[in-house]
Amino acid sequence: MPAGARLADSSCMPSLQVSPASDGRPSWPVPQPDLPTPAAKTPCSGGHLWDLCLGGIDVLRLDGLVFARRRVKEGQALFHEGSAFHSLYAVHSGTFKSTVTLRDGREQVSGFHMSGEVMGLDGLAQGTHASSATALEDAEICAIPYAQLTELAARKPLLQNAVCRLMSREIVKEHGLMMLLGRMNAEERVAAFLLNVSQRMKARGYSASEFHLRMSRAEIGSYLGLTLETVSRTFSAFQNQRLLRIDRKHVRILDLQALQGAFDARVQ
Amino acid sequence: MPAGARLADSSCMPSLQVSPASDGRPSWPVPQPDLPTPAAKTPCSGGHLWDLCLGGIDVLRLDGLVFARRRVKEGQALFHEGSAFHSLYAVHSGTFKSTVTLRDGREQVSGFHMSGEVMGLDGLAQGTHASSATALEDAEICAIPYAQLTELAARKPLLQNAVCRLMSREIVKEHGLMMLLGRMNAEERVAAFLLNVSQRMKARGYSASEFHLRMSRAEIGSYLGLTLETVSRTFSAFQNQRLLRIDRKHVRILDLQALQGAFDARVQ
DNA sequence: CGATTCCTTGAGGCATCTCAAGGCAAGTGG
DNA sequence: CCACTTGCCTTGAGATGCCTCAAGGAATCG
Numbered sequence A, B: 001m002p003a004g005a006r007l008a009d010s011s012c013m014p015s016l017q018v019s020p021a022s023d024g025r026p027s028w029p030v031p032q033p034d035l036p037t038p039a040a041k042t043p044c045s046g047g048h049l050w051d052l053c054l055g056g057i058d059v060l061r062l063d064g065l066v067f068a069r070r071r072v073k074e075g076q077a078l079f080h081e082g083s084a085f086h087s088l089y090a091v092h093s094g095t096f097k098s099t100v101t102l103r104d105g106r107e108q109v110s111g112f113h114m115s116g117e118v119m120g121l122d123g124l125a126q127g128t129h130a131s132s133a134t135a136l137e138d139a140e141i142c143a144i145p146y147a148q149l150t151e152l153a154a155r156k157p158l159l160q161n162a163v164c165r166l167m168s169r170e171i172v173k174e175h176g177l178m179m180l181l182g183r184m185n186a187e188e189r190v191a192a193f194l195l196n197v198s199q200r201m202k203a204r205g206y207s208a209s210e211f212h213l214r215m216s217r218a219e220i221g222s223y224l225g226l227t228l229e230t231v232s233r234t235f236s237a238f239q240n241q242r243l244l245r246i247d248r249k250h251v252r253i254l255d256l257q258a259l260q261g262a263f264d265a266r267v268q
Numbered sequence C: 001c002g003a004t005t006c007c008t009t010g011a012g013g014c015a016t017c018t019c020a021a022g023g024c025a026a027g028t029g030g
Numbered sequence D: 001c002c003a004c005t006t007g008c009c010t011t012g013a014g015a016t017g018c019c020t021c022a023a024g025g026a027a028t029c030g
Helices: A047-053 A146-155 A157-183 A186-203 A217-224 A228-240 A256-264 B047-053 B146-155 B157-183 B186-203 B217-224 B228-240 B256-264
Strands: A068-072 A077-079 A087-093 A096-101 A107-113 A132-135 A139-145 A210-212 A244-247 A250-253 B068-072 B077-079 B087-093 B096-101 B107-113 B132-135 B139-145 B210-212 B244-247 B250-253
Touching (some): A096 A217, A107 A217, A157 A186, A157 B107, A157 B157, A186 A217, A186 A228, A186 A250, A186 A256, A217 A228, B087 B146, B096 B217, B146 B157, B186 B210, B186 B217, B217 B228, B228 B244
Antiparallel strands (some): A244 A250, B068 B139, B210 B250, B244 B250
């Protein structure tokens, strides 16, 4: 079953997306964010984060709102599946994974989140978080109480709109992942993952061709619907094809075009 | 890779969802909808539909807003991937599928939508629809212009909140589907699909144990990440196990408990 | 230094896909 | 009414891609 999904970069989307057009370029602008290292150690004043994810709409800064900043240590959970939903969380620095726990105790990774991305959107539906968020490295987040956000949004329609767009993006993002899980083989999945990380690094001012993975092979596999062994083998295969160099978690993409091509490999 | 995902019923969710609790019961109420056959042939006055999907919040009816009703014939597209986003669409009667088209022209089904469910939420993000919606049988929908909705929401915070919850549910729903696509084997996927349809039929006042599938084996397969042959074989297997009877598109579930068990089969 | 965690690699098994043939129901045109 | 087409489904046989199980290596940490 051939696949024609194509990676699309986007500001907030940790995942893939299928492009209706043949060139696969996204139709909305990719904002140029501030550098990921926070200048201020004071609580979040909103602007920086939301500039990233709400398409540059400067709604929060207008009100001079200040949200609680919080440090989260590597391995520590920011919130747990099933716990009461009170806030959205914007990643200020560091990387997170979202997981859902299966009944047998196994966990499935449903997403990775980098600076500027918002977590917790799935908690609105039921008032409890539908997934857990865990820091993959020491991180800082801004907690945005949903009650405050709602109240503020009532006075700022633009903000409300931005939040809706944010959620819509999340939906589109997950569509892309479904595509990946439903139609792609292992090489396509891993290539898609690497290219996605690459673009998100680039969007944050880092190198697109050389970066550190914060997640383990097992976490990547869980996210992609593969075993850790298959992820490892696929990395090795790409290395043998001279598409990239990989040393533990350090990745250097040598041939981005060819890696892109790994997508289309099966689209005859 | 065992799977512990569990089917959860919900008003608007055409898909699956993983429950944090061990009993797998959803923690939010399932609204009792009006009967699916519309009483009025006049344009949609909102209430009926939104009662279903917005958790009974009677926000639209308050304003006496009237949205355009539209018929869509079987096989006809309501909107196309890539076309400009103007409205959300609430299914009044009939069944729809959402699809994304891969670059090689093949289509992937990303969801099925029954009466009371809202389509088009993925269009907000970019201002263009990220998927196409096609009627699987003659259908009626209510078009809800997004501009109007936004305007109205500015005056009715409850509505805004309801829309956000709606989108959040969509996100949760897709999480569940990701789980299915990433972790479940063919039997589990097909069982999950059937149980989900069953519950949605029940929620609409139809029999939970006997119903007509509106979609083809190929569409089911596309949705579940399987080939149509595997779907067919799995139906046959379930029939041999006396879990159900299936004749073309007519399904009669004989042993709902055991079908539920097909989920947990691999969770030893 | 041992213990631990994470990763790599190999060998074999199996679930699903692929390819292929045929059946059934509904529609169409003579 | 029948012959034919068409769409959809079922079933079989073989191929294969990924998983499972297993062993061992390399970095990290106490």
